[in-house]
Amino acid sequence: MPVAINDIRAAQARLAGxxxxxxxxxSPFLDAIAGRRVWVKAECLQHTGSFKFRGAWSxxxxxxxxxxxxxxxxxxxxAQGVALAARMRGxxxxxxxxxxxxxxxxxxxRALGAEVVLYxxxxxxxxxxxxxxxxxxxxxLIPPFDHRQVIAGQGTTGLEIAQDAHALxxxxxxxxxxxxxxxxxxxxxxxxEAEAPQxxxxxxxxxxxxxxxxxxxxGAVVTNPTRAGLCDAIVTPAPGRLTWPILKRLCGxxxxxxxxxxxxxxxxxxxxxxxxxxxxxxVALAAALFQPDQIAGEDVIVIASGGNVDSAVFQRxxxxxxxxxTG
Amino acid sequence: MPVAINDIRAAQARLAGxxxxxxxxxSPFLDAIAGRRVWVKAECLQHTGSFKFRGAWSxxxxxxxxxxxxxxxxxxxxAQGVALAARMRGxxxxxxxxxxxxxxxxxxxRALGAEVVLYxxxxxxxxxxxxxxxxxxxxxLIPPFDHRQVIAGQGTTGLEIAQDAHALxxxxxxxxxxxxxxxxxxxxxxxxEAEAPQxxxxxxxxxxxxxxxxxxxxGAVVTNPTRAGLCDAIVTPAPGRLTWPILKRLCGxxxxxxxxxxxxxxxxxxxxxxxxxxxxxxVALAAALFQPDQIAGEDVIVIASGGNVDSAVFQRxxxxxxxxxTG
Numbered sequence: 001m002p003v004a005i006n007d008i009r010a011a012q013a014r015l016a017g018x019x020x021x022x023x024x025x026x027s028p029f030l031d032a033i034a035g036r037r038v039w040v041k042a043e044c045l046q047h048t049g050s051f052k053f054r055g056a057w058s059x060x061x062x063x064x065x066x067x068x069x070x071x072x073x074x075x076x077x078x079a080q081g082v083a084l085a086a087r088m089r090g091x092x093x094x095x096x097x098x099x100x101x102x103x104x105x106x107x108x109x110r111a112l113g114a115e116v117v118l119y120x121x122x123x124x125x126x127x128x129x130x131x132x133x134x135x136x137x138x139x140x141l142i143p144p145f146d147h148r149q150v151i152a153g154q155g156t157t158g159l160e161i162a163q164d165a166h167a168l169x170x171x172x173x174x175x176x177x178x179x180x181x182x183x184x185x186x187x188x189x190x191x192x193e194a195e196a197p198q199x200x201x202x203x204x205x206x207x208x209x210x211x212x213x214x215x216x217x218x219g220a221v222v223t224n225p226t227r228a229g230l231c232d233a234i235v236t237p238a239p240g241r242l243t244w245p246i247l248k249r250l251c252g253x254x255x256x257x258x259x260x261x262x263x264x265x266x267x268x269x270x271x272x273x274x275x276x277x278x279x280x281x282x283v284a285l286a287a288a289l290f291q292p293d294q295i296a297g298e299d300v301i302v303i304a305s306g307g308n309v310d311s312a313v314f315q316r317x318x319x320x321x322x323x324x325x326t327g
Numbered sequence: 328m329p330v331a332i333n334d335i336r337a338a339q340a341r342l343a344g345x346x347x348x349x350x351x352x353x354s355p356f357l358d359a360i361a362g363r364r365v366w367v368k369a370e371c372l373q374h375t376g377s378f379k380f381r382g383a384w385s386x387x388x389x390x391x392x393x394x395x396x397x398x399x400x401x402x403x404x405x406a407q408g409v410a411l412a413a414r415m416r417g418x419x420x421x422x423x424x425x426x427x428x429x430x431x432x433x434x435x436x437r438a439l440g441a442e443v444v445l446y447x448x449x450x451x452x453x454x455x456x457x458x459x460x461x462x463x464x465x466x467x468l469i470p471p472f473d474h475r476q477v478i479a480g481q482g483t484t485g486l487e488i489a490q491d492a493h494a495l496x497x498x499x500x501x502x503x504x505x506x507x508x509x510x511x512x513x514x515x516x517x518x519x520e521a522e523a524p525q526x527x528x529x530x531x532x533x534x535x536x537x538x539x540x541x542x543x544x545x546g547a548v549v550t551n552p553t554r555a556g557l558c559d560a561i562v563t564p565a566p567g568r569l570t571w572p573i574l575k576r577l578c579g580x581x582x583x584x585x586x587x588x589x590x591x592x593x594x595x596x597x598x599x600x601x602x603x604x605x606x607x608x609x610v611a612l613a614a615a616l617f618q619p620d621q622i623a624g625e626d627v628i629v630i631a632s633g634g635n636v637d638s639a640v641f642q643r644x645x646x647x648x649x650x651x652x653t654g
Contacts, residue, residue: 023350025372028411029438042372044601045352084355104598111356270641271431274371274603274634307601311645314597318638318645 003148003242005194008155008187011058015156018088019054020046022157024164024301027272033289037299039173040285041161044275044307048112050233051157051184051305052081052144058153059142060085068092071139073126075232076105077306078144083114094139096130100228102310121228145183146240154184158191161301165196172198173299174252176284179203179212180234182243184305189250202295203247203254204284206231206262211238212247213254230259230313233280233306255294261286266317269304279313281306330475330569332521335482335514338385342483345415346381347373349484351491351628354599360616364626366500367612368488371602371634375439377560378484378511378632379408379471385480386469387412395419398466400453403432404560404633405471410441421466423457427555429637448555472510473567481511485518488628492523499525500626501579503611506530506539507561509570511632516577529622530574530581531611533558533589538565539574540581557586557640560607560633582621588613593644596631606640608633 022042030038043051060070069092072082079095086093093114097106098121110116117133119126134141143150175192177185189201203212209229214222223238239247262279265286269275284302349369357365370378387397396419399409406422413420420441424433425448437443444460446453461468470477502519504512516528530539536556541549550565566574589606592613596602611629
C-alpha cells in the first residue's frame with residue numbers, strides 16, 4: 001500500500017507538541033534578487049537542526065510494542081534526528097555513519113546519546129553493517145527515506161506550508177525542496193496534492209548528484225556514483241523504491257545547482273534571514289535566487305532543510321557573501 | 328503619564344499581521360552548558376533582523392494625521408526598523424548614523440529606501456543634526472528608546488513570551504534582555520508585570536558599557552562614556568528618562584558580560600540554534616550560558632535581540648566556536 005495523505009495526517013498528530021512548527025520567513029532583499037516573492041520554510045530551526053527529526057519521531061512513535069532500540073545509517077542529519085527521538089522515547093539507538101561525515105554531525109549524534117559505528121564510504125557497505133548489527137542486537141532499522149512512516153513525518157512540513165499559505169492567501173506557487181533520496185520531497189508533494197493542489201514540488205539537487213532530476217527526465221530511475229560532496233546531506237545515489245513513484249507522479253522538472261551558487265545562498269541566508277544553512281539545506285534557496293528563469297509564478301516557497309554545518313565550511317560561504325556585498 | 332500595559336496591548340493590535348511572531352527555541356546542548364533549561368526568543372528573525380521593527384512600527388502607526396516623514400538617530404538596528412516601517416507606511420525616512428556603524432547596517436538602511444546622513448561619533452552631536460534636519464524638512468523625530476510608543480512596541484515581545492510560557496506551563500523564570508537604552512527591557516518588564524508577574528527581567532550589557540547595571544546598583548542614573556565597541560547596537564551612555572523609572576522599579580540586578588563570552592555565545596547560537604546573532608544581540612545568551620551562578624531558577628528566558636552582523640565579526644565568533652568544538 002503506497003504512502004497516503006492519511007499517513008501524513010496521523011504523523012502530524014503524533015508530532016504535535018514534540019516537533020517544532022517552523023516559521024515561513026521572507027526578506028525584501030531576497031525578493032529583489034529572485035525577482036519574485038520568496039518564502040523560506042526554516043526547517044534548520046527544527047530540533048537537531050534539520051527536518052529529519054520529523055521523520056524520525058514519526059517512525060519511532062509507530063514502532064511495534066516492545067521494541068527496545070533502533071539502528072540507522074546516515075551521513076548526519078537522519079542520525080541526529082533518530083538519536084534525539086530515541087532518547088526522548090527511551091529507546092537505544094545505534095547510528096552507522098561514514099568516517100568523512102562533518103565532525104559536528106558525528107559529535108552531536110554521540111552527544112545525543114547514540115552509539116556511533118563509523119565506516120569507510122569507499123570500501124565498506126553500510127547496509128551490510130547495519131543489517132548485521134541489527135540482527136546481533138535486536139534493533140529495528142529506520143531507513144533515512146525509503147520508509148512509510150519516515151516519508152509521512154517529512155510530509156508534515158507540507159501540511160504546515162499549506163496551512164500557512166492559505167492564511168496568506170497564497171494558493172499558487174512552486175515549492176522548491178532540497179532532495180537526497182526524496183523522502184522530504186515525496187512527503188511534501190503528497191501533502192500539497194491533498195491540501196494545496198495548485199502548488200507543485202520541484203526537487204533541487206547539487207551538480208554531480210542529480211539522480212532525481214535525471215530520473216524525472218528519463219521517466220525511470222537513474223543512478224549517480226556515491227562519493228563525498230559539499231552538500232553532504234543529499235549526495236544519495238538514486239531516488240528510493242517508495243519515493244520514486246511519488247516524485248514521478250507529482251513533481252515538476254528537477255532543478256540542479258552548482259556548489260558556487262549554494263555557497264552564495266548560504267551567505268544570503270546569513271545576511272538576510274539570520275539563518276545558518278548547511279550546503280545541502282541551501283540548494284533550494286540557491287535555485288530560487290540564482291535560477292529564476294527555471295521557476296514559474298509570482299511566489300516561490302523554499303525549504304531551508306538543515307543547518308548542521310562545520311564552521312570552516314560556513315566561513316567559505318561568508319567570505320563569498322562578503323565579497324558580494326562590497327563588489 | 329508613564330507607559331502602561333494598555334499602551335503595549337494597543338501596540339500589539341497594531342503590529343498584528345505586520346511584525347513577525349518570533350519562536351522560542353531550545354537546545355539540549357545549551358541546557359547542558361547553562362545547567363538549566365534555556366529558552367531563546369529569536370528576535371533576530373524579526374523583520375530587518377532585530378526587535379527594533381516592533382517599536383518603529385508601533386511609533387509610525389501612532390503618528391498624527393498628515394505626518395509626511397520621520398527622522399531617527401541610530402547605529403543601525405533602529406535605523407533599519409524605522410526605514411522599513413516608513414516604506415511600508417508610505418512615509419519619507421531620514422536616518423542619522425555614525426560613520427563607524429557596521430557596513431551592512433548602513434547599506435541595508437539605504438536599500439530599505441531611507442536617506443542616510445552620516446556623522447562622526449567623536450566630534451559631532453547627532454541630536455543637534457537630527458533636530459536641525461527635522462526642522463528644515465518637517466520630519467518627526469522617532470527616538471530609539473525614550474519614546475512611549477517605541478517602548479510599547481518593544482513590550483509586545485514580552486506579551487508573546489508570557490503567552491508562550493503559559494502554554495508551556497512555565498510561570499517562574501528570569502528573563503535576560505540585551506540592554507542599550509532600555510526600551511526593550513522596560514517594555515518587556517511592563518508586559519511581564521501584567522501577564523507573568525513571577526517573572527523578572529534582568530538587563531544584560533557588555534563590559535565597559537554597563538550604565539544600566541551601575542544605575543541599578545546606585546539607585547540613580549550613572550553614565551558611561553560614548554565610544555565604539557564590539558556590541559555596537561547597545562553601547563548607549565545611560566538609561567533613558569522614560570525607561571529608567573521602569574527599569575528601577577521592575578528589574579533585578581544588571582548582568583555584565585565580557586566580549587569574549589559574547590563571541591562564544593554567538594558561536595553557540597550558530598552551532599546549536601542555527602541562528603545568526605550580532606554581538607549586541609548575544610549578550611543575554613552569553614550571561615545565561617557563562618554566568619549561571621548569577622541567575623536563579625530552573626528555567627531562564629533569553630532575548631536574542633538582533634542578527635545584523637558583518638561577516639568579518641561573525642567569523643571571529645566562528646573561529647572561537649571551532650576552537651571550542653575541537654578542544
